[in-house]
Amino acid sequence: MKRIYAKEEYCIGCRLCEIYCIFQHSGCQTLVKAFSDQANLPEPAVRVEEDGAICFALQCRHCDDAPCVAACITGAMTRDPQTGAINHDEDKCIGCWSCVMVCPFGAIQINKDKGKVGSKCDLCEGEEVPACVAHCPNEALVYE
Amino acid sequence: MALSVLAPEFVVKRDEELCIECGVCTRQCAYDAQIINPDDGTVSTDAAKCVGCQRCVTLCPTGALTVTEREMTGRSHPNWTLGAQRDIARQAETGGMLLTGMGTDKGYRVIWDNLILNASQVTNPSIDPLREPMELRTYLGAKPDRIELDADGRLTTEVGPLLGLDIPVMFSAMSYGSISLNACLSLARAASAAGTYFNSGEGGLHRDLYEYSDHAIVQVASGRFGVHAEYLDVAAAVEIKIGQGAKPGIGGHLPGEKVTQPISATRMIPEGSDAISPAPHHDIYSIEDLKQLIYALKEATDYSKPISVKIAAVNNIVPIASGCVRAGADIVAIDGVRGGTGATPTVIRDNVGIPIEFAVAAVDGRLREEGIRHQASIVAAGGFRNSADILKAVALGADAVYVGTSALIAMGCHMCQKCYTGKCTWGIATQDPYLTKRLNPEIGTRRLSNLLRAWGLEMKEMLGGMGMNSIDSLRGNREMLRAVSLTREEMDILDVAPAGM
Numbered sequence: 001m002k003r004i005y006a007k008e009e010y011c012i013g014c015r016l017c018e019i020y021c022i023f024q025h026s027g028c029q030t031l032v033k034a035f036s037d038q039a040n041l042p043e044p045a046v047r048v049e050e051d052g053a054i055c056f057a058l059q060c061r062h063c064d065d066a067p068c069v070a071a072c073i074t075g076a077m078t079r080d081p082q083t084g085a086i087n088h089d090e091d092k093c094i095g096c097w098s099c100v101m102v103c104p105f106g107a108i109q110i111n112k113d114k115g116k117v118g119s120k121c122d123l124c125e126g127e128e129v130p131a132c133v134a135h136c137p138n139e140a141l142v143y144e
Numbered sequence: 145m146a147l148s149v150l151a152p153e154f155v156v157k158r159d160e161e162l163c164i165e166c167g168v169c170t171r172q173c174a175y176d177a178q179i180i181n182p183d184d185g186t187v188s189t190d191a192a193k194c195v196g197c198q199r200c201v202t203l204c205p206t207g208a209l210t211v212t213e214r215e216m217t218g219r220s221h222p223n224w225t226l227g228a229q230r231d232i233a234r235q236a237e238t239g240g241m242l243l244t245g246m247g248t249d250k251g252y253r254v255i256w257d258n259l260i261l262n263a264s265q266v267t268n269p270s271i272d273p274l275r276e277p278m279e280l281r282t283y284l285g286a287k288p289d290r291i292e293l294d295a296d297g298r299l300t301t302e303v304g305p306l307l308g309l310d311i312p313v314m315f316s317a318m319s320y321g322s323i324s325l326n327a328c329l330s331l332a333r334a335a336s337a338a339g340t341y342f343n344s345g346e347g348g349l350h351r352d353l354y355e356y357s358d359h360a361i362v363q364v365a366s367g368r369f370g371v372h373a374e375y376l377d378v379a380a381a382v383e384i385k386i387g388q389g390a391k392p393g394i395g396g397h398l399p400g401e402k403v404t405q406p407i408s409a410t411r412m413i414p415e416g417s418d419a420i421s422p423a424p425h426h427d428i429y430s431i432e433d434l435k436q437l438i439y440a441l442k443e444a445t446d447y448s449k450p451i452s453v454k455i456a457a458v459n460n461i462v463p464i465a466s467g468c469v470r471a472g473a474d475i476v477a478i479d480g481v482r483g484g485t486g487a488t489p490t491v492i493r494d495n496v497g498i499p500i501e502f503a504v505a506a507v508d509g510r511l512r513e514e515g516i517r518h519q520a521s522i523v524a525a526g527g528f529r530n531s532a533d534i535l536k537a538v539a540l541g542a543d544a545v546y547v548g549t550s551a552l553i554a555m556g557c558h559m560c561q562k563c564y565t566g567k568c569t570w571g572i573a574t575q576d577p578y579l580t581k582r583l584n585p586e587i588g589t590r591r592l593s594n595l596l597r598a599w600g601l602e603m604k605e606m607l608g609g610m611g612m613n614s615i616d617s618l619r620g621n622r623e624m625l626r627a628v629s630l631t632r633e634e635m636d637i638l639d640v641a642p643a644g645m
Contacts, residue, residue: 035164
């Protein structure tokens, strides 16, 4: 399956990936509109990890041997048999955080208000290229 | 601290309706002009710190930012212009020379814009480069006095070492140190892909660039930084740097704080020590001395590669260039007053040197008169903006041109002229690891390659229009040029007729 890979040496820490991830999952037509409703802003599923000059964008790796799927007690985390992507069903999620604890990358964000998994990369289902990759200004994210 | 009387140079306008407070601008600004307020996380601007690099404007996802030059206000005066007053005030505050980067912005007339190219009409056919082969191939170096062929038409004359260029455009000397390794890599890869050459500058050749050394011209400058046997061996050509257009007559100074471990290893100087290039070569005080160094380098490289001499275009450029050729230079590179740099005193950049148009035309004419034009190639440099400028230079007698600023702009440079601060927000003229990451050499290479390709296409189109299928037919061919709005003296120096004649 195609995955998103980060090139640490070219990540400039601008966090445009986070911004376009939020926009992509906001359902809004424009970026400005998406950010105008701060209260209902979705959590970005990609996070830039940064320590000085070292930085890179991290999102769900869609592991072949996904511990989150094995750990999920309600079946909210599943692997799409067609694409191989790991998907999260918010309706089934009860916020036990088992997935958060077992994720080796810390790629699953929690939403304390909802008490559920807040965001998890869905590879921008339906899009040819995920939004974070498409809008990375320095090609530090690739989808291959 | 006493009040600074300097007004901000830029106006930074943030459209509050468009700003989503994402903070991209604050993360991209290397000058702390865009800041996040620690109290509430909102973004705001300190325009006094803005250098006008346009990085925030380009990266802002909603187009909320506009950075424009602030109109200088005050009582106007024809002598004491607001700019002149500003420079005095700045020096009164700092007590130092004013420093700057890039080529002069003083507004000297660009003579290229007073020269126009010819085209075929009726009496001679133009050539369609899409249908017929078109030759931009150029060879730099000394050509033999005459050539002899055997009975089968094969060349029997021994021809000296030549540099073969697929396009008569090379990348100017920009040292590792003045620009980042990612920028050097972009130049090296693009030059290799396009069949042309990049120039190491006087900073030595980083180990990662050896892979591309068959497309490298390496410099031997007054500081001799990074010069060793292998450096000379691997290069395609060696260039003795006497001067450069942005700072004729003065040396260079890379401050110790920029001499990081890899730069210290490449330049062969202790980490953290100032890299000072003396103003003159201390072993060259005459043409005869120059000849000694040229032949020392020819001996060192076993006469296997051309030796170039790079000089700034100054008053006596014509006899100096002639002397260089007679001293054995295979290539004479001439850098005009509009040539760029990473750091120079503003007063030197803006007031010393002559325009490349006059220099190249006068040198070409004199070398022809003296019958030694074939003994060396002429490379023109200093402010070439587009393919038309380049063809006009070829018509005035240049064999090829060096481009530096155009290449930097292709890599992202926005001409803020703050190269000397080492804080280039585009990741080019900096060694800060946080900033150098901003130039992905894959993107840099692609953009430079695209520029050369586009210029190549345009040059072929213009040559075809003139009824030529080879750039050799244009070299020194003043018949293909006419002058508009130039004085008689200027036209005489250029050896170009006025339009209509």
